[in-house]
Amino acid sequence: MLDQTSATSHPGSSPRPQPSQGAQPSLTESADQAVQSVATLYQAVDSALQRQVQDNPYRTLAAAAAVGFVLGGGLRSPIGQLIVRLSVRSFGPPLVNAALHSVLERATSDGQTTG
Numbered sequence: 001m002l003d004q005t006s007a008t009s010h011p012g013s014s015p016r017p018q019p020s021q022g023a024q025p026s027l028t029e030s031a032d033q034a035v036q037s038v039a040t041l042y043q044a045v046d047s048a049l050q051r052q053v054q055d056n057p058y059r060t061l062a063a064a065a066a067v068g069f070v071l072g073g074g075l076r077s078p079i080g081q082l083i084v085r086l087s088v089r090s091f092g093p094p095l096v097n098a099a100l101h102s103v104l105e106r107a108t109s110d111g112q113t114t115g
Helices: 027-055 057-071 078-114
Strands: none
């Protein structure tokens, strides 16, 4: 007869004995938990990236190009430094303004809901 407490909830996996109360989990169990956590994180990131690509394909393409430019050493070249300076001058103030506006909106909405 099989002991019901030794069966796992994963189909196709072999039954493993459960650790007793107060016992330290084994290295295998810790590794299994770590793998499951990484798999869950991967699935969450993958679904978020898929949503981002579907909702904003051009923004995603621009972000990928920017990361490739930086990783490729483009910031060291004079043209790369010029692009960065022009980008900061052009997009810096509107981005800071939008970020401050967002923070103020959150602060006022949090103050209204709690007060």
